Amino acid sequence: MSVSFAESEHISTTSRAGSRDEEGRPTVSSRRGGGFRKTRPNSITEKDLQTLATESERQRARAVSEDFTNKPPRPTPGKQAEAGPPAANTTNLDKKSRKESSSWQPPSRIVSRKASSVMPDIQIQTATVIEGSNENVATPRTSYSKSNRDPDDYNKLQAKPDTRLKIPFPPDKSTNSFFSKGSIASRPGLHNHCREITETWTTIIFKMRWSLVGIVLNAGLIGVFRTMMQRLVIEMDKDLIHVYVGVLVEVVLLIANTITLWGLEEAGSCVFGYLLSSKTGFSLAACGYLQASPVGEVAFRPIPGFNKSVAKTPDTRLSFIWIITELQVVTTPFSAISIKGEPFAVYNDVSDCVYFVQDNKIKPDTEGGVSEYVFGSSLGIMRSEVPGVNLTTAMYPPQLISALNDGDTIQGLGFSADISSVCKCATALTSAALVAAGVAPSQVERTIQEYQKMNNEPGLTFGTLLVNDTVQISNVFSGYGLCGGKGANLVMPLVCSTTISNHQIMMLEIQFMTDGTTASIAPNIVRPLYSIGRADVKKWLFFGMNAITNGPVSSYLTPPTVPGSLAPMLWWTAPNLIGMDRAIVESGIETMYAILFKAAIQRTYTAEGTQCPRKNTIRTSQSEVYMEFNGYAVTAFSLTIQLIVSIVSTFSFILWFTAPSPIGPAVRATQESIYLITLIKTSERLGIGLYDLCNAETYYIWQKLDYVCRIGESITTIEEEIGKITIDKASLVRPLRNGKQYY
Secondary structure (H helix, E strand, O other): OOOOHHHHEEEEEOOOOEEEOOOOOOOOOOEEEEEEEEOOOOOHHHHHHHHHHHHHHHHHHHHHHHHHHHOOOOHHHHHHHOOOOOOOOHHHHHHHHHHHHHOOOOOOOOOOOOOOOOOOOEEEOOOOOOOOOOOOOOOOOOOOOOOOOOHHHHHHHHOOOOOOOEEOOOOHHHHHHHOOOOOOOOOOOOOOEEOOOOOOOOHHHHHHHHHHHHHHHHHHHHHHHHHHHHOOOOOHHHHHHHHHHHHHHHHHHHHHHHHHHHHHHHHHHHHHHHHOOOOOOOOOOOHHHHHOOOHHHHOOOOOOOOOOOOOOOOOHHHHHHHHHHHHHHHHHHHHHHEEEEEEEEEEEEEEEEEEEEEEOOOOOOOOOOOOOOHHHHEEOOOOOOOOOOOOOEEEEEOOEOOOOOOOOOOEEEEEEEEEEEEEOOOOOOOOHHHHOOOOOOOOOOOOHHHHHHHHOEEEEEEEEEOOOEEEEEEEEEEOOOOOOOOOOOOOOOOEEEEEEEEEEEEEEEEEEOOOHHHOOOOOEEEEEEEEEOOOOHHHHHHHHHHHHOOEEEEEOOOOOOOOOOOOOOHHHOOOOOOOOOOOHHHHHHHHHHHHHHHHHHHHHHHEEEEEEEEEEHHHHEEEEEEEEEHHHHHHHHHHHHHHHHHHHHHHHHHHOOOOOOHHHHHHHHOOHHHHHHHHOOOOOOOOOOHHHHHOOHHHHHHHHHOEEEEEEEEEOOOOOOOOEEEEEEEEEOOOOOOOOEEE
């Protein structure tokens, strides 16, 4: 069952003199035919309207006055009971009250409500709802006072216990403002959406969660990509890596950028929320500043018409932090395309191969051989191939004698040696000049003779010498004119002195490449694993180098195999394979001796056939994924910027931790537009004139809101149990308190 307050509450308003019945008691309305009868009050004059406190009370009074002005004359007090209830003269006020309270449902029991009178000439009747009844029964009840109550009736009321449950009025703006002097907040049950504000460290840490996630994610990605640059093994086919891993990397980087921006938004809301809650307040335009796009933030403050007198408007230079962070998404395609994949396999097979060893049981001997294709990466760590190294490390791995797949790798014993070259220009073709440039004194005369045999044709001399545990070889170049001369009779040859040292027995692995045919198999990349021990230089290495150069002193012409180009042995001394470059001739000579070092071992060391462990890439499902250096540099730079932004965002929450009062509502106002609109509605000063701006430009709307204000508790509810959150002038707002309920 339900009862409407408009039907249950009837107000009898009289003049200040009041009307009384024959016994001297105030006149009350009577019930006939299920309805109530109202006495018509006197018209409210303009003077009475001026005494009312607020505009809402004036409007309420005018509505009552205009409604009853058109009614028939009021019957005399003696005939009031005979007049009966008005049949169709329901007032506009009653219609409005019925409409506003039609949805209110009282409990299914005997209930009653009695409102206290706030004016001496206003009386309020109460209505009761009888449990189990289908109709509303309104019982008129006279308000007794000390001056007019009847002793008999008073004793009857005292004898019967009042078993009716008192219930309050539902919230009604007009009733609260016109008929009540008490504060709304002091009435329990009127504010269904009031909540307690409790801000703890846990609450603040939850609000800064995206900043913390941004730190972990960006730092973790830097570590992952650094590992990928050094090759990361994953369970995936290499073809799938090329298709999906690059896309996955780009998606992850975009997610990291988005989370960094979320953390930055949280930090901005924290800072501006703290300022809006401070004692002096802050510009309300800060809310619009945070809700605008980064490009919009740049143009936020310089918009014409903004309140320039407000010095606390957000500095638009802060927007460049957002712009720089968002621009990092441009680098994600470069990171994605730098991801590469190669098959990876453990040693799951064997291949036939040949070891070359230093067999001390036999004497070194020279064997014939054939030419082969070699690549710089298959010779070892070449100074001409690898930037940042000071010398060349030549490596000679085991030789393959069976077929394998493209990318397969074998492992076995081999040798290594360090090669270092120094080149100088001799001042003349004399013994003293050549010795000063690097030719051994014991070989200088023979070297001059070999040089003169070449008759200025392109070529070079060799002078091989064993010094302690190293092999030293000098070269004098003929026919290249790298050092110039002052005349036709003045010859200034280039002299290079090369030292081969640190000869080691090594465990090496060599990767091969092929186009699918056996004849195309060639060594690709050699890698050192670990050292077995020192190798014999005097008996084996010096013998091999002396044999391959036809030493100890000899000369060779180096005609081009292709017209207009250098001899293949000297290709690494030229940037274009045409002419030798003085700037790179030393590293090129070291590569030449790495080739000769390999040839010397093949011609002189003892060969043994065996089987080498093999990584068969066909029989594996694993792949090595890695990131190229350029892509890693771009990615690391971008993630470092995002990491710095996340750290700064996290430190911004120190303001919230050290805030003397809760600032959560102010932080929420900077993030949620609908909540900001709700706060503005609570202020009588802010938002004046906004109803005229429904078709205005956005900047003009924010111009209307560009005032210094404060978000906190209204000064009207400081002493109340339930406070009110508002946004207003700083002098009219007080800080919020933890543990207090607010609406």
